[in-house]
Amino acid sequence: MKTALITGVTGQDGSYLAELLLEKGYKVHGIKRRASSFNTQRIDHLYVDQHENHVNFKLHYGDLTDSTNIIRIIQEVQPDEIYNLGAMSHVKVSFDSPEYVANVDGIGTLRILEAVRILGLEKKTRIYQASTSELYGGLEENKNAAGFYDENSPFYPRSPYGVAKIYGFWITKNYREAYNMYACNGILFNHESPRRGETFVTRKITMATAAIAKRKQEVLYLGNLDAQRDWGHAKDYVEAMWRILQQDVAEDYVIATGKTTYVRDFVRMAFAEAGIELTFEGKNENEVAKVAKCNNPEYQLEIGKTVVKIDPQYYRPTEVDLLIGDPTKSKTKLGWEPKYDLASLVKEMMQEDLKIM
Numbered sequence: 001m002k003t004a005l006i007t008g009v010t011g012q013d014g015s016y017l018a019e020l021l022l023e024k025g026y027k028v029h030g031i032k033r034r035a036s037s038f039n040t041q042r043i044d045h046l047y048v049d050q051h052e053n054h055v056n057f058k059l060h061y062g063d064l065t066d067s068t069n070i071i072r073i074i075q076e077v078q079p080d081e082i083y084n085l086g087a088m089s090h091v092k093v094s095f096d097s098p099e100y101v102a103n104v105d106g107i108g109t110l111r112i113l114e115a116v117r118i119l120g121l122e123k124k125t126r127i128y129q130a131s132t133s134e135l136y137g138g139l140e141e142n143k144n145a146a147g148f149y150d151e152n153s154p155f156y157p158r159s160p161y162g163v164a165k166i167y168g169f170w171i172t173k174n175y176r177e178a179y180n181m182y183a184c185n186g187i188l189f190n191h192e193s194p195r196r197g198e199t200f201v202t203r204k205i206t207m208a209t210a211a212i213a214k215r216k217q218e219v220l221y222l223g224n225l226d227a228q229r230d231w232g233h234a235k236d237y238v239e240a241m242w243r244i245l246q247q248d249v250a251e252d253y254v255i256a257t258g259k260t261t262y263v264r265d266f267v268r269m270a271f272a273e274a275g276i277e278l279t280f281e282g283k284n285e286n287e288v289a290k291v292a293k294c295n296n297p298e299y300q301l302e303i304g305k306t307v308v309k310i311d312p313q314y315y316r317p318t319e320v321d322l323l324i325g326d327p328t329k330s331k332t333k334l335g336w337e338p339k340y341d342l343a344s345l346v347k348e349m350m351q352e353d354l355k356i357m
């Protein structure tokens with residue numbers, strides 16, 4: 001039985017990854033932060049009474065800013081695999097807390113790598129680092145000849161989050177080269193799910209669409225509708241994380257769908273799932289979306305009603321305009337292929353949020 005340790009186990013990816021590893025027969029340990037209220041909703045269904053025999057899922061209190069607890073937990077757990085998913089993961093918020101994000105997302109990665117080295121576990125413990133497409137920054141000239149970002153594309157991060165994650169990327173690569181550790185970066189493009197945090201754009205849209213359809217909210221306020229993202233499903237992406245740690249040689253991989261979509265079109269797709277057709281009018285800060293047709297008799301929204309407006313407070317000081325990843329290497333070497341497309345992702349998110357609403 002293999003043992004895995006997941007930082008960020010209470011997050012979107014941590015919860016899907018814990019499920020996947022438990023299904024594969026792993027003993028799974030997760031690090032959760034102490035909070036003033038419960039923060040384990042995404043993993044409560046995995047929790048079993050710790051007094052029972054054969055408990056395969058265990059949580060430890062810890063924080064990536066505290067090396068003492070990182071070292072102690074890794075010493076106790078002696079993991080075969082560590083998945084470092086813990087992070088302050090919101091790009092916009094990173095402009096408000098730049099030092100904190102550097103500490104958690106940047107130095108936090110170093111703390112994991114150093115703990116493994118201090119404990120002499122370099123040969124035993126494989127490490128996955130949650131790197132990100134935010135490293136590329138969306139610069140047009142840095143795409144490859146085919147128009148994608150791949151493992152060789154240069155980085156140009158555009159937020160304190162991206163800059164912190166670039167440290168995490170390089171320190172992981174450096175420890176692999178310097179100490180011959182099995183430490184890899186998964187450069188994951190955006191991935192979403194019904195468990196996505198409520199302030200990321202996709203979930204914000206599906207939750208608000210459900211609320212507007214059910215007449216519990218009037219208007220959805222968004223920022224830049226012209227941004228384009230390569231959106232996949234988190235369930236597919238945690239499968240890729242696991243595969244990255246099962247190879248003979250430690251390497252870095254891009255995980256993406258190879259397709260990109262405007263935020264505006266995600267809005268259109270979400271409303272369409274509820275049977276509401278939209279028209280977009282105006283430009284930039286004055287753009288609005290209005291109801292063009294309401295095909296679901298249950299929702300009865302008036303034609304011409306404005307349901308989306310722009311609030312510039314959601315604009316970022318520096319924006320990543322377009323992301324699209326080239327998954328060729330992960331397809332060829334890992335045999336990884338996404339099972340979900342964007343339409344099925346939007347459908348699942350909308351169904352869940354309509355149910356919740």
Ligand code: NDP
Binds near residue numbers: 087130133189
């Ligand atoms: P979430 O924001 O959903 O989860 C982040 C997790 O990190 C939560 O469990 C959170 O705990 C924990 N965390 C935050 N700060 C600390 C800290 N100081 N110490 C320990 N744990 C902490 O992110 P996702 O699941 O979406 O993403 C997982 C990882 O992958 C992150 O590193 C993210 O940056 C990266 N990534 C995500 C992508 C995506 O599209 N989802 C794409 C590429 C990379 P709590 O629940 O208490 O807040």
Ligand code: GDR
Binds near residue numbers: 229
């Ligand atoms: P991103 O995701 O910044 O790509 O980071 P997010 O969903 O926050 O933004 C995507 C794009 O949508 C635009 N946008 C808005 N975003 C938010 N959050 N709220 C809004 O109201 C809004 N309106 C428009 C943004 O400007 C942006 O262009 C995610 C995170 O999961 C990171 O941790 C991860 O590394 C990257 O994806 C890959």
